[in-house]
Amino acid sequence: MLMQLTISGISQGAIYALIALSLTVVYRSTTIVNFGHGDFVMAGAFLSYVLVVLLGVAFVPAAMLAVVAMFLLGLAFSRGLVRPIRGGPHIGFALMCISAGYVFRGIARIVWGREVLPMPRVFDINPIFIGDLIITGDAIFILSTTAIMLAVFFGVLALTDIGKMVQAVYQSARGAQLIGINVDRFNDFTWGIGAALGAIGGILIAPISLLHPDLGASFLIKGFAAMTLGGFGSLYGAVLGALILGLSEQYAGAYIDSALIDITAYLVIVLVLFLRPHGLFGRKAIVKV
Amino acid sequence: MPETLMTIRDLHVAYGKKPILRGASYDIHKGECLTLLGANGSGKSTSLNAICGFVRPGAGSVRLGDTELAGLAPHQIFAHGVAQVSQARDLFPDLSVEDNLRLGAMRRGSKTSTTTLAGIYDRFPRLAERRKQPTRTLSGGEQQMVAIGRALMSQPRLLLLDEPSGGLSPEFCEEIAQLMDGLKAEGVTMLMVEQNLKLAFRAADRFIVLRDGAVVDGGDVKAMEHDHDAIIKNIYL
Numbered sequence: 001m002l003m004q005l006t007i008s009g010i011s012q013g014a015i016y017a018l019i020a021l022s023l024t025v026v027y028r029s030t031t032i033v034n035f036g037h038g039d040f041v042m043a044g045a046f047l048s049y050v051l052v053v054l055l056g057v058a059f060v061p062a063a064m065l066a067v068v069a070m071f072l073l074g075l076a077f078s079r080g081l082v083r084p085i086r087g088g089p090h091i092g093f094a095l096m097c098i099s100a101g102y103v104f105r106g107i108a109r110i111v112w113g114r115e116v117l118p119m120p121r122v123f124d125i126n127p128i129f130i131g132d133l134i135i136t137g138d139a140i141f142i143l144s145t146t147a148i149m150l151a152v153f154f155g156v157l158a159l160t161d162i163g164k165m166v167q168a169v170y171q172s173a174r175g176a177q178l179i180g181i182n183v184d185r186f187n188d189f190t191w192g193i194g195a196a197l198g199a200i201g202g203i204l205i206a207p208i209s210l211l212h213p214d215l216g217a218s219f220l221i222k223g224f225a226a227m228t229l230g231g232f233g234s235l236y237g238a239v240l241g242a243l244i245l246g247l248s249e250q251y252a253g254a255y256i257d258s259a260l261i262d263i264t265a266y267l268v269i270v271l272v273l274f275l276r277p278h279g280l281f282g283r284k285a286i287v288k289v
Numbered sequence: 290m291p292e293t294l295m296t297i298r299d300l301h302v303a304y305g306k307k308p309i310l311r312g313a314s315y316d317i318h319k320g321e322c323l324t325l326l327g328a329n330g331s332g333k334s335t336s337l338n339a340i341c342g343f344v345r346p347g348a349g350s351v352r353l354g355d356t357e358l359a360g361l362a363p364h365q366i367f368a369h370g371v372a373q374v375s376q377a378r379d380l381f382p383d384l385s386v387e388d389n390l391r392l393g394a395m396r397r398g399s400k401t402s403t404t405t406l407a408g409i410y411d412r413f414p415r416l417a418e419r420r421k422q423p424t425r426t427l428s429g430g431e432q433q434m435v436a437i438g439r440a441l442m443s444q445p446r447l448l449l450l451d452e453p454s455g456g457l458s459p460e461f462c463e464e465i466a467q468l469m470d471g472l473k474a475e476g477v478t479m480l481m482v483e484q485n486l487k488l489a490f491r492a493a494d495r496f497i498v499l500r501d502g503a504v505v506d507g508g509d510v511k512a513m514e515h516d517h518d519a520i521i522k523n524i525y526l
Contacts, residue, residue, distance in 0.1 A: 161395060168381045168392055175379035177343070179439065180367035180396035 003133050005250040011139040013226075013246020014146035015201050019219050020226035020238035021153070022197035028170045028233050029190040032082070032093045036101025037198055037223065038216025043104045044070045044199025045206040045215065046112075049119055059122040063203045067196045074195025078188040101216070108213035116210040123207075138208045145204060149197070150239060157235070225265035228272045231282030240280065291318035294478050295340075295447060300349035300359075302332070302339050302502075309335045311502035312349070317447065322469060322479040324493035324510075326486070326520070332502040333482040334376065337449045340480070341373045342366040353447065368396065370446030376455055378436040382425035386416050389424055389435050393442030402442065409438040412468070430461040437468065441477075448472070450481040454488050466491045486521060496520065 019041060026034050034040070044066055051062035077100060085092050125137030157163040166186075169176040173183050201219065209215070226245050230237025245268055253261035260267075272279055295317040302310040310332045317323050325333040338344045340351055342363040351358040358366050372393075381389050390409055394402035410417035413434045419427060424435055433453065440448055453469075454462040462485060469492040472479065483489040489496065490510055498506035498520065506520070513520060 164384065164388055164392060165395065167384055171381040171383055172379045174343075174375070174377075175381055177363040178341075178367070178373055178375065178379055179392050179443070180364045182362070182364045184362075 001254070005254050006247065007133065007135055007139060009247035009250035010243060011142050011246070012249065013243035014142050015204050016219075016222045016226050016245055017239045017242035018146060018149065018197050018201035018204070019223040020230070020242045021150075021235060022194040022201070023223045024227055024233060024235055024238040025197065026190055026194040027227075028235070029166075029173075030082070030093075030187050031090075032097070034097045034194065035094050035220070036097035036099070036104070037194070038218070038220030039101035039104040040070065040074065040195045040216070041198045041202040041205075041219050042108065042211075042213065042216035043073070043202070044195075045119075045202030045211055046108055046213075047199070048203045048206055049117060049211055052122070053117075053120065063200075066203060067199050070199035071192040071196035075188050075192035077195070078191035082191065083184060083188070105213050105216070112213065114212065114214075116212045118210055119206040121207055142204050142208075145200070149200060153197075154235075221265050225268045227279075228269050229279055231279030234279065234281035237279055237281030291321070293317070294319040294353065295480075296350070296352045297336075297340070298350045298352075300336070300339060300351065301347040302335050302344050303347055304344075309502050310339065310346075310349075313499065313502060313504055315497050315504055315507065317478060317480055318495075319478055320473070320476045321494040322473055322481060322492055323495050323497065324481045324483055324489040325497055325499055326483075326489060327499035331499040333499055334451055335502075336499070337373060337451050337480070337482060340366070340447075340449060341371060367443070370443075371449065372440040372443045372445035372447075373449040374433075374436045374440045374451065374453060376451040378432055380424045380432060380435055380439070383423050385421050386424055386427070386435055387420040390416070390438050390442050393439035394444075396443065405442050405444065409441060412441075412471070413438055430457050430464070433457060433461070433465070441472075446478065448477055448479045450479060450483070452482060452484060454483060454485045462488050 019037070023034060023037050026032060026037075047066040047069055048059075048062050051057040051065055052059055055062075057065070081096055081100065082093065085096060123137060123141055125140050127137055128135040128140065157166060165176070165181060168179065169181060169183060169186050176186070177183055202216075205215070205219070222242070222245060226242035227233075227238050228241070229244055230239070230241030245265060248268065249261045249264045252264050293316045297316070298314045300310050300313045301308065309330075313332065313336060315323075325336055327333050335344060339346050340358065342358070342361050342365065346359045349359060353369055353371065356369055358369060358371070361369075381392065384392070387406070390406055391402060394405055410420075415431060416434055416438060419431065424432055427435065437450075437453070453465050457465070466488055469479065469481075473494075481489065481493060483492075493510050496507060496510055496513075497504055
């Protein structure tokens with residue numbers, strides 16, 4: 001049972017990892033927490049639904065189109081709504097994100113009401129049996145997709161010149177400007193990447209759960225919990241925090257009370273902020289003179 | 290007649306409603322080291338930030354050769370060959386020394402950066418020893434070497450130095466002075482803001498005194514060699 005729960009937890013945590021990572025990508029470069037990100041995730045899921053169910057596009061090209069569309073939406077959101085208020089108070093960014101999220105949610109409600117929509121199964125992957133352990137086709141699909149995405153993301157970050165430039169902006173925006181990087185354009189691009197990663201999370205969720213306009217809210221909290229646990233702003237921490245959160249939900253639900261699954265994320269946020277506010281990978285800045 | 294690299298005319302900069310630069314005008318000659326002197330709040334660092342595009346001038350002109358830089362963004366000004374070593378250094382603390390240096394040349398392309406990097410290591414052998422270390426693990430003096438090296442990697446037409454001796458030991462200040470001697474010998478044009486007047490007079494060819502955002506004095510450092518006290522009085526009194 002423990003191994004079965006572990007597989008389920010990692011599978012769930014993989015989706016949280018994409019969402020937490022996409023939140024962190026934006027936060028690291030802009031210091032903005034996208035409180036509307038759950039609705040970007042929802043929009044990605046619904047976009048793939050429209051393409052697959054209503055327009056009859058095959059799942060893989062539909063998913064790619066949805067990711068590209070969400071990338072462009074994130075970029076346009078940054079260029080059109082975030083950049084113009086850059087000099088204003090920080091609360092303005094939060095309100096802008098929340099408002100944009102509610103607009104997305106409102107559009108989804110206008111079109112589909114509050115009904116829940118089933119996304120058709122996209123891949124008929126046979127489960128793998130290892131003794132008593134069953135790894136479902138959905139888990140295989142989610143884990144392999146997420147593993148590829150994370151490998152590409154961290155590989156580019158660590159091994160390429162573009163990755164070094166990204167790290168440079170993350171570590172000092174002013175320093176990046178001093179070496180000729182257009183930080184405003186970089187930030188637009190970052191919003192696009194964040195929206196695209198969130199959309200991938202939404203697209204992975206779609207076939208295994210029911211779609212509804214409010215689905216983003218719970219995933220936003222999971223993303224926040226993973227970020228808090230991993231250390232706010234840490235890319236690796238966001239992924240590890242998400243996996244630990246996914247596992248915690250499964251273990252707590254199975255061994256203590258199934259109702260705990262719904263509040264594990266909140267408990268994690270409270271406990272981490274109380275016991276280790278900078279999370280597992282967060283660290284205090286040291287300035288040498 | 291020395292060739293002028295940069296011409297600054299009637300430069301006005303304000304932070305909100307508070308004016309900092311009020312019509313500052315001066316020239317920077319090719320191959321010289323010009324130092325801006327002045328009391329705190331006189332507009333020295335603001336001058337550098339206005340030249341680099343970090344603050345937008347309300348009025349006035351910053352011309353590099355035939356190119357007007359006033360109003361351009363920092364990355365555009367960098368592309369014209371103006372690099373700054375800022376007071377806070379603004380390094381990338383988790384990246385290695387070598388990554389920090391290479392990033393300085395990234396906009397220039399990687400083909401020539403290897404040669405330039407070798408030149409930086411010749412100039413700062415200590416950085417060659419620490420090339421794989423994250424810059425946050427370096428001493429303040431070594432971090433300053435990285436900051437200067439990173440700016441030099443772009444082979445700038447104009448190098449701006451904001452308090453290069455800030456927070457460093459007297460021994461390292463002398464290293465900075467020797468480094469600047471070497472850069473001058475190679476024809477690098479420099480504009481420096483420096484509170485350490487000993488270093489400023491040791492390294493600079495000319496000086497300009499700013500007071501309340503305007504130029505009130507200036508001249509050749511060597512010609513004023515015996516009048517440094519008078520310059521200091523002009524700055525602070």
